[in-house]
Amino acid sequence: MATINEHYMKLAAGYLFPEIGRRVNEFVKANPGIKVIRMGIGDVTQPLTPTVVKAFHEGVDEMSKADTFKGYGPEQGYDFLREAIAEHAYRSRGVDIPADDIFISDGSKCDTGNIQEIFGSDNKIAICDPVYPVYADTTVMSGKTGKIQANGYYEGIIYMPCTAENHFIPALPAESPDLIFLCYPNNPTGAVATREELKKWVEYARENRSIILFDAAYEAFIRDESIPRSIYEIDGAKEVAIEFRSLSKTAGFTGTRLAYTVIPAELMAFDAEDNPVQVKKLWNRRHTTKFNGVSYPVQKAAAAIFTPEGKKEVQQIIDYYMENASIMKKSLSETGFTVYGGENAPYIWVKTPNGMKSWEFFDKLLNEANVVGTPGSGFGPSGEGYFRFSAFANRENVIEAMERIRNL
Numbered sequence: 450m451a452t453i454n455e456h457y458m459k460l461a462a463g464y465l466f467p468e469i470g471r472r473v474n475e476f477v478k479a480n481p482g483i484k485v486i487r488m489g490i491g492d493v494t495q496p497l498t499p500t501v502v503k504a505f506h507e508g509v510d511e512m513s514k515a516d517t518f519k520g521y522g523p524e525q526g527y528d529f530l531r532e533a534i535a536e537h538a539y540r541s542r543g544v545d546i547p548a549d550d551i552f553i554s555d556g557s558k559c560d561t562g563n564i565q566e567i568f569g570s571d572n573k574i575a576i577c578d579p580v581y582p583v584y585a586d587t588t589v590m591s592g593k594t595g596k597i598q599a600n601g602y603y604e605g606i607i608y609m610p611c612t613a614e615n616h617f618i619p620a621l622p623a624e625s626p627d628l629i630f631l632c633y634p635n636n637p638t639g640a641v642a643t644r645e646e647l648k649k650w651v652e653y654a655r656e657n658r659s660i661i662l663f664d665a666a667y668e669a670f671i672r673d674e675s676i677p678r679s680i681y682e683i684d685g686a687k688e689v690a691i692e693f694r695s696l697s698k699t700a701g702f703t704g705t706r707l708a709y710t711v712i713p714a715e716l717m718a719f720d721a722e723d724n725p726v727q728v729k730k731l732w733n734r735r736h737t738t739k740f741n742g743v744s745y746p747v748q749k750a751a752a753a754i755f756t757p758e759g760k761k762e763v764q765q766i767i768d769y770y771m772e773n774a775s776i777m778k779k780s781l782s783e784t785g786f787t788v789y790g791g792e793n794a795p796y797i798w799v800k801t802p803n804g805m806k807s808w809e810f811f812d813k814l815l816n817e818a819n820v821v822g823t824p825g826s827g828f829g830p831s832g833e834g835y836f837r838f839s840a841f842a843n844r845e846n847v848i849e850a851m852e853r854i855r856n857l
């Protein structure tokens with residue numbers, strides 16, 4: 450008899466975005482002809498840039514000829530891409546990450562979830578609340594938790610509430626976690642962590658022999674030069690942190706798929722006898738066993754964002770989205786909302802008016818303004834009473850959506 454992984458049965462009903470999709474589809478079906486503006490899911494709208502597309506095409510052409518055709522590539526990614534990342538994403542910012550510590554993958558969603566399987570199932574995980582739902586859900590799937598409780602928290606996870614009161618940066622947990630998920634710039638709150646704050650976390654991890662799983666998917670949106678883009682800008686972080694980065698939001702790769710994970714050679718976890726084991730070695734074993742690499746044309750396209758022309762184009766797109774964010778922030782504040790984020794992140798986090806529940810506000814906005822956002826409560830119990838707008842829509846729609854909200 451085939452049995453199931455019982456941990457899956459603990460998952461709370463429905464992943465957030467399918468539920469949003471369901472409600473929007475229902476509305477669209479009932480109201481044909483009404484233009485709905487989507488600022489909900491964190492997906493980009495601007496196309497791949499010309500330099501990226503050119504490299505992508507060249508990659509495909511190479512695949513079409515016998516003498517340049519490529520079969521399986523290195524599972525960890527081609528050297529040309531790993532070297533380009535080491536140079537342009539790190540060394541140029543004063544951070545020395547050898548190309549060999551960089552693992553190319555098809556997404557940070559997969560990596561932040563998959564990373565859990567190289568750590569013991571008795572590890573205690575600390576997760577911010579609210580946050581990107583993948584961390585908690587994959588922690589449940591991997592069997593590290595008990596059941597969900599009445600307060601919306603899974604038993605066994607150390608939750609770190611992030612609210613306006615603590616400026617969306619959690620306090621150091623009282624219990625000692627073994628793995629700590631941090632995401633800055635943050636999805637959904639749009640908050641960033643200063644150098645001082647990250648230093649505090651790195652010191653904490655060093656003292657507790659814990660590992661920080663640092664999701665830097667939005668580092669490219671940081672405008673304030675004093676905010677670190679990488680956790681490795683903090684001294685001592687290499688011994689205690691894994692960094693996840695993705696081209697999804699940075700360069701419009703949500704449908705093209707390319708991300709990378711940095712696991713410094715210095716990073717150790719411990720076996721049952723307390724002997725240090727190189728985490729990179731375990732991840733390499735997992736990656737080479739369960740993954741066969743990202744397609745060659747995609748890696749070629751990805752490397753193009755690190756050329757001078759590519760950098761310029763990608764920066765223009767980021768500037769475009771951040772201009773959206775600033776229009777939204779201004780308009781929503783003028784409309785009377787309490788607004789957070791949107792300065793170094795493509796997300797605006799607003800307090801719902803008159804203490805409305807997040808989903809209540811979602812329905813009101815959908816029905817009365819025909820604008821889709823994301824209910825804050827979908828990111829965790831502390832997100833209740835908040836609402837997320839993403840800045841990834843096109844300008845015309847951003848302006849129209851803001852006008853509709855103003856006229857509510």
Ligand SMILES: *Cc1c(COP(=O)(O)O)cnc(C)c1O
Binds near residue numbers: 556632666
């Ligand atoms: C969008 C996003 C990612 C990127 O995921 P991919 O699988 O690389 O597309 C990672 N982390 C967070 C917090 C995100 O919002």
